[in-house]
Structures are given as structure tokens and as C-alpha cells.
Amino acid sequence: MYRILINLQYDGSSYCGWIKQKNQNSIQGVLEKTIFKVIKSNNFKVYGVSKTDAGVHALSQKVIIEINFQPALNKFIWALNKALPSDIHISEFDYVSASFELHDVKCKKYVYTLNNSIWDLKNNRYELEWSKNLINIKQLQDICNIFVGEHDFKLFSGLSESEVNSGNFKTIRKIDSIKVFKKADKIEIEFIAKGFIRHQIRYIVQSILNCQYNKVSQSTLIEMLNGNGKKLPFKAEAKGLLLKSVVFNKK
Template sequence: MQKNAPTVAGSLTDAIRVATGAQSFELYGAGRTDAGVHALAQVAHLQIEADAEPEALRRRINDALPADIHILGLERAPARFHARHHAVARSYLYQISRRLDLERMRGAGALLVGMKDWRSFSAGDPEEKSARARIERVELAESGALILIRIEGSHFLWKMVRRMVGVIVEAGRRKLALDAIQRFLETESDEPARLAAPASGLFLERVYYEGDPRLERLEPVLRVPWREIG
């Protein structure tokens, strides 16, 4: 949790204490997000004794949460389950204005798929032992006035997704050559940090566990109709 600032984890912890009366427990999320990034379906676990069935407890906790935080589901988990360590993949969604070269963006995204060294795309994180991670897919689609970018991978380093999106967008603006992106993956560079996309357009879309079906349709969080101007 961030010091001196309200957080989702802090609000959840407070609501759980109100709903259950428990004071001593640890809440573990499936991963951290940068400040300002939204989460559509974060996953967390904790070990706690409660006097209610999961659905009743979910409603009780939601009653104690602020209006912009909502628990979608609550269930008992195996004793050794860990929300972060047992996750096999995560997907992020970014929404941005449509006025870009979509095909160049797809070309940039294709270069980012696979097992790569992401040192140029991540800020130093003492919790990460390696800068290598596998990106399973990068998908782009138009929806009304928006371009949607979905990035799915095994895990993500600190600020990695925003820097990936920034590089893809810069290619779509025709300000960055595709071979420059390949160089960022081969030689450490500060350029992706300079191009990092704002946190406000980024959503943690889904956390996957063994056997979970993958999302297929690429849909916006909020639809913005397309209208020609001028």
C-alpha cells in the first residue's frame, strides 16, 4: 500500500475489518499496478475466519466499500492458493484516440511478442530477479473513436505495460521506426521511459489461472462513438 495516499488495498482492508471484525490478516493481490491505473478484475486472497457464507460476506464487504470499488466474486480457495504466484497470465487493456496508423501499431506490437528482455521497458524493481518475461499476444482493434490495445503475458515488470503502449503509440504516430523498437529489446535504452503512456488509459483486464478461458473479444470499457470532424 502507498503511504499517505488512499489505495484500493487499503480500502479493502478497512472494509474487511468492518465486515468481519478481524483485525490481523494479510491481503495479497495478484499483482501491483502503477498509481492511476484501473483494475477491472483484480484477484486477491487472504486467510480469515468468518461467520458467513462467501456470498453473504461479499455483500457485507461491498456495503463497507466506497462506490468506486466492488467485489465481483468471493469464494473459498485451497489452503495453499496464492493470488500472485498461482496466476499463469495477466492481460491489460489500453484505450486511446483512434487518430493513429493502426497497421504500424500492429507491426510494433508484433515485435513485442515472445520471451524478451524488458530492461528498456521497466523501472528498477528490487522484487524482480529477472527482466525477462513472455508476452503471449498483443492485439489491436478499432472501436468507435478509440483504438484498443490488449497485452497479455506471463507477468509484467514495474511500468512495463505503459512503456510498451507508449512505444506502440509512437509507431502509430509515425515518429518511431520499427527497427528502433527491436533495438530497445536488444540494447538497454532510456527512450521507452520517455514515451511511457499515461496511467489513466490503462486497465488491468483479467488475471488468469490454470484452465481459465482467455478473453476473445476486444471491447472498450467505455464506448466513444466515432464522428468525423471538419
């Protein structure tokens, strides 16, 4: 089998997420249908490094295509891009060896974008409009710092109680850094970690916003990170979240 590593970019607005699901429009499903359309064969496999949620976007979803013949790579990728819908695009590509592990990830960087100003038609699909109050950048950073380091994030995840109790999901995770940046009238919250649990970033974003808005206290958030209390009904919209980059330990 030949293995091609591609960098896939997509607007996730119209999709149920990365993972192929029955009777749902997924990024993986569309990519697989496109590959079949180009090569007229089912003798291939597709693996993604991140299981992005419904509505989440990506600048750098890393994907392995395993295929049983060696195509003329430039022509093959050109044909895929021509056949893919306009909201999905392959921006980089190369062959990788059989020893390359897609999940040998050093870190993933996600960015959540907030619009703290007027409604923006051009970017509305990619940011959360937050007009409830003016965001204090320093205060927001202070709240974000609570989540940095190793904690039990089970109360900041989309996992059900049965999934948590099954032991099949690791809820004790480490976030390497969370940084808040102001860019013109936009605010970006950058998350860096080896990996994230389902909906983890979106629960954290909405929790820190509501903490600044005095709907939940910092002490409550700290207790939740110790595994105490109950999950709060706060989850930011998916549209503001972007998978920005993935760094491998080696290629």
C-alpha cells in the same frame, strides 16, 4: 484460516495503486480498512495477484482474504460491498483451499484504450485521448509485433538502474500476444502474458504510438529490446490501462 478468493473491480483514478503505502490512498489499504470495519478485528490478511499502478483500473483483480473464522459468505461480501467506496466493488467470491496458490498464474490480460476521435466525457477517465494523428491500425499492429516473444524489457520498465543492477527483478520476460482492435471510435491494444514489470505496458504503448508518429524508429525499439541504448522518455498515461482478466493454471 479460511481463504476467500474474490474478484475485485475498481476505478483506479483516485488511488496510488494496489499496494498499501504510508500516507497514500491505495486499493489494498481501503479494502483492509473495510474488512476491519465489518469484522471488528485485525485477524486477517489480504493478497493481490497484480500490483496495479496508480491510476490503473481493474475488472479482474484477484484477491485472497485470509480470515480466522468462517463467515456467512454472502452476507460478508454484501457487507463489504456496502462499506466499500463506490469506485471499488467485489463482483465474484468463493472459498478456496489451502493449496491454492494466488500466483500460479497462466496469463494476465491487460487492455489499453485509445480515443482517436472526439473527447468523450463518459469515458475520459478510462482512455488516452490521441488526437495527434489518425492511427493506422495495421501499422500499429506491425509495430506491436516487435514486442511479442521473449525480450529484455529493462528499457521499457519503470525500474531504476539500481533496481535493475540489484538482480532482484527479472527483466527478461515473454509477451504471449499483443493485438490491436478497433471498436467504433476507440482502439484497444490487448496484452497477454504471465506477468509484467512495473510500467512495462505504458512504456510500450507510448513507444509504439511515437513510432507511428515517426518520433522513434522500429530499429531503435528492436535495439532497446536487445538491451542496447537508453530508456526513452515515453510513458502513456495510466488512465487508459485496465487489468481485464487473470487466468490461473488451476483453482
